[in-house]
Amino acid sequence: MSMTLPGTGQAGADALIGREAELDRIRQVLEAARTGRPTIALLMGEAGIGKTRLADEASRLARAVGLRVLRGESDASSRRPMQLWREVDRALGLAVRGDPALPVGERRWEHLEALADALAAGGPSLVVLEDLHWADPIAIWVLERLPRALGEAPVALLATSRDHEPDTPAIDGLRRVARPIRLGGLDIDGVRRLVAQDAAGSQRPVDAIDPAELLARTGGNPLLVKELVRAPSGDAVIGQVLRRSLARFAADTRNALTVAAVGGPGAPLSVLAAACACPADELAARLRPAVVGGVLDAVSADGVRFHHALLAEAAQQDVDLSELHGRLAAAWRTVGGIDGRAASVGHGLRAAVGSAEDATGEAAAATVDQARLVAVELITAGAPARAAELLWEARETAGRWAGRPELRANVAVDLADILSWLGDLEPALGLYQEAAELARTSADPVARARAEIGANLWASAFVPDLARMRRLEDALDALPAQERRLRAALLGRLTIIGGADVEATERVAAWSAEAVAVARSLADPELIAELLLDSVRPATSPTALAAAMVATDEAIRLAERAGRSDLAISGHQRRSGLLLNDGDIGGAGQALGRAEVLAALLPSPWWRYITRVQRTTLLALNGSLLSARASMLEAVEVGSGRIEPVVVLGCEALHQLMLFDLYGRPDPRAEEIHRITMDMLGDVPSPVFQVQKGYGAQLFGDPAGVQEVLHRFGSRPEQLLRSWTGDHLLREFSDIVARAGAAGYATPAYRALLPYAGLLNVGGGHSAGLPVDDVLARLALLAGDPAAAVRHAGDAVALARSMPSPPLLVHCLDHLADAVDAAGEGPAQWAPDVLRAEADALALTIEVRRADRPADRAGMPSGVPAGPAGTASMRRDGSGWLLRTPLGDARLLDSPGPGQLARLLRAPGVEVAAVELAGGPGAPAATDLGPALDAQAKREYRRRLHRLQAEVDEADAGHEVVRAERAHAEMEMLLRELRRAVGLGSRDRPTGSDAERARVNVVRNLRRTIAAIGRQAPLLGAHLDDAVRTGRHCLYLPTPGAALTWSVRADAD
Structure with a gap:
């Protein structure tokens, strides 16, 4: 059922004029939200064009149909991060302070997740956000991603922004996900109607006002039209019109308006009164004419609110702001407390900017230093956003005196540290870079080290950058010996950035070892874990692989003890990659499963x-x-x-x-x-991208691209080992050599790759190719050593079988057959025809196509079996089902489970939705109660898991076996619960939805049915238990070589 929205306000004081088309588009946004499609309406236009008035009307419409309205706004006088969302958070009861255990990149995602959860739980809502042109980047970032995070929650978003405002944050990304609604000036009819509505308060007859003249002078801007009706002697320049509007008041009212405008909306009336040197009730009396005249909306003990920001701006024109900020600083100083000190220092900073008496900047520098101290107090008090706002002011003040680079650098680093902590990464990186440039000319080595570390937090590990390395080395050389934490961090950055330089391998190893050693001397588990993960280099032997595993396991334990889920995930992923590289695909899957569970608990996608x-x-x-x-x-x-x-x-x-x-x-x-x-x-000067380009060129038939990479690395392939993930690059490049038949490059590639024999060699566990021994075998053939080729190819087949990996085995069998053919002899079990027959049968089962093998049955060599291992049937038999298979027979009573199993067996390899198996068409959005774990629950799970790991470590250290086993058992129980809550691939499982109920019921039905089969035919039960995959989508996917060809008959057939 569609939502019926009411019309606009009736003619009169509250009527909305000339915005019917725009209001229709807002109605569409509200309707989209009601149907589970959260959408942003972005109102854009010049100052005074009517964005707030239209937002007010949208709010009225939303309330009329039962939507809750939440409002937030940015403030021109505030640089506080997330100021835009402050009132929305307050209305939702959110106090997002950020989990200190999360890394900087996670915190903005945590705020987004918490905000989305709270909005979704609050029912149908409209969120109105005004003045995006004054918002900070992280606030825009959250808004841009909020519709996707809300899923199908009935939430609409309406934001307003001026056009062409100086220092407006980049909102190009927001425009792409929003519905822009651009507001232009009113037409002649709209101006005429607005004049008729507003002239009653102007003491001018409507007939004396020429709408055409007003349109020409104002461009149809409603605010200017209104002000010119009230003050007809003004002209069309907006500032002059508004100043003329204020000029109608007495001098004491104008002065009071100026103090209120400079003090800002957060200044209590008592503070404004102290700055005016009068009692609060007298100040209120001075401001009363401005309320009557429509310049102010309210005057209360909490402060003064202007009707429009442009009027507040006009009230600050042509006055000595420095002197006034000085008075406000003194007034706030009497308030006391951290809020009073912060406000006082803020006004003191603004006073210093315009002071003509501080020619040397000494007083300003003292105020900036005071601001840095107050910022530390604010952070301690849990107000990092307020601290960031204060330091933005300090940065502007310090920037007026170019001869103080140390001061400016320290302020920039302080501010960047806070913004990083809040997750506002883009401006933080810019500030770190600014600080680094300033610190290089200063005599403060600590400021320089802090700045260089920050400026290189997100540097590429794949593209060589010698200039960055030199700057980091210079900062390291100048750092005092006692600054061990900064030294460890600098060494860690050098380890990452130096890894991209093929000439810095030895230095990188030394930096890495020293970084870990320094971190150990500090006994900081978080820092040790981070640097251990950075230090793991490509393994060239089983011994090196074992050492890398030991370092990775230690990093995981330390990360979990420190509460750093992100580092623990990285460790589990690294462990998975190391196990896979050693051919342990089962262990790799288990390690990755741990990472997937933790990934579901972190806010960042x-x-x-x-x-x-x-x-x-x-x-x-x-x-x-x-x-x-x-x-x-x-x-x-x-x-x-x-x-x-x-x-x-x-x-x-x-x-x-x-x-x-x-x-x-x-x-x-x-x-x-x-x-x-x-x-x-492709043109990036990095071996990673250059080898990848050659790899793709070979697969897609681009000989020129293949030759380019061969000529680049062919004579010295060992230089690839100096790159990050160099072992993977070397294997991939050597594979290119072998496939291209580049005999001239075969021997150098063979020698460089030989130390990695016996390994699978994957790119950090993310991408895999044929085993190292398979590549070595083909290189040996090119180099004229068929005996070595047979040996390596046999080892590759053994690895592929032991994993097991069917697609790898297909190719390795082919290449072993080729090697034996070339050698002219080999063990009896390695007869080429037998090997190729096995490869062909396996390829048919898992649908592998090889360019040099027949693609259909007609071309298969003799001896290949006609089909899979055997045939089986499942059919209705009276009131039940009968299964006959080579693995045993079974009889089942009729119930939903056997019918659902029959559906899967009828179409092997085809996914069927659980909803469909259950007989339903799908779940309506209204029945979905959201994810099983909200942001707060995930945070608590993270903390509990980390506390349990710390308890395990303590118990192990104290040889308390019982305590360790108890904590470990609880950890495993929590992990099992989490796997049920998050599902496959770290997806949040919803609660209350038809799709989730179908998943639960279908999984239960299928597992009970398979268990019943297993009691009658254990081999068949084991086969189905392994081959039937369940979840929100289910399928029958047997292990290659063990597939059965099923004939399924049911009454419905």
């Missing part, structure tokens, strides 16, 4: 995205192309609109290439997105 990407690789190696593609699509869905597009596109391109390489079945997008990413990144 980055962790859900990157763990889903890594899961794609495991699914691909397990032999499920369908599941791997679905996983990649899910990762893209999680990342789109939330993560940088180039990252999402690059990861998708990498995995599309991997799937094409393993299965020979390219997605239609594979070549397109590879071309797009290479257009963006």
